[in-house]
Amino acid sequence: MKIWLDGELVDKSQAKISVFDHGVLYGDGVFEGIRAYNGRVFRLEEHIRRLFDSAKAILLNIPYTQEEVIQFTVDTVAANDLKDGYIRLVVTRGDGELGLNPYLCPKASMFIIASTIKLYPEEHYTNGLALITCSTRRPAPGAMMPQVKSLNYLNNIMAKVEAIQSNALEAIMLNEQGYVAECTGDNLFILKNGVLITPLISDGALDGITRSVILQLADRLGVPVKEQSMTRYDIFVADECFLTGTAAEVIPVISLDRRIIGDGKPGPQTLRFIEAFREEANSTGTPIV
Ligand code: PXG
Numbered sequence: 001m002k003i004w005l006d007g008e009l010v011d012k013s014q015a016k017i018s019v020f021d022h023g024v025l026y027g028d029g030v031f032e033g034i035r036a037y038n039g040r041v042f043r044l045e046e047h048i049r050r051l052f053d054s055a056k057a058i059l060l061n062i063p064y065t066q067e068e069v070i071q072f073t074v075d076t077v078a079a080n081d082l083k084d085g086y087i088r089l090v091v092t093r094g095d096g097e098l099g100l101n102p103y104l105c106p107k108a109s110m111f112i113i114a115s116t117i118k119l120y121p122e123e124h125y126t127n128g129l130a131l132i133t134c135s136t137r138r139p140a141p142g143a144m145m146p147q148v149k150s151l152n153y154l155n156n157i158m159a160k161v162e163a164i165q166s167n168a169l170e171a172i173m174l175n176e177q178g179y180v181a182e183c184t185g186d187n188l189f190i191l192k193n194g195v196l197i198t199p200l201i202s203d204g205a206l207d208g209i210t211r212s213v214i215l216q217l218a219d220r221l222g223v224p225v226k227e228q229s230m231t232r233y234d235i236f237v238a239d240e241c242f243l244t245g246t247a248a249e250v251i252p253v254i255s256l257d258r259r260i261i262g263d264g265k266p267g268p269q270t271l272r273f274i275e276a277f278r279e280e281a282n283s284t285g286t287p288i289v
Contacts (some may be wrong), residue, residue, distance in 0.1 A: 023092025040285030127255030138204035186245035190238035240267030
């Protein structure tokens, strides 16, 4: 496996960063997870734009242009002979001193891994997922902004631990006000009376790229959309529910906290969205050359 590290494609065994890197010492950095389908990188420009926006929000200077990072990403996938896969792009504050001061880190470090990922066993894409609500909240906007895809994922990891301890594969995270924000690594949608509803970004959801693909597909499929605050109750009484994310793709949800959603099977609209998403993913994107 070849890893892109600070301008060079190196063997996995040579891909190492310093123990003084602020990404390791403090979680000081940002990342992206991107997928390739059928020889193309899906929504690559959007992911790289979000990476630069996350970096801007934490005053992290990425020493390349967005066009260059797009090219490095494609080069890394090509060097690993992948047509389908999962790309992890990480930018850290770089090698520095002990102590929080990020200005003592002269240059950001960037690496790109092109590999594969599997979030949930295949059977759940046909049978659906059972969710729980966890007690770990999405951080309030006065803490690190939930829009920043930073290297601080401990809230999400603790939420995932709660799910696993309850024998669930995924957990819903609420914000400090008790409104639904999202899951540990996925955005959430419900269908109610023919309307597709998803929580507001300002309720603490990541501005997911798969989420925006679903909103575009809803428009194409003629399904009306509402972005609005949502409580657990809205999910209990929804007709259908599904999750979206680059790693998760689109996956049906059949219960929340033991309340069966709809008839307890992946809903017909959900299946339409899954199909439309697969079609979009397999037929668009930046060619890997
Ligand atoms: N919410 C959170 C908190 C995320 O981290 C999503 C939603 C979905 O966003 P996209 O843009 O991917 O549709 C994410 C995405 C991983 C991994 O291991 C990354 C994410 C989620 C799960 C696993 O790379 N990030």
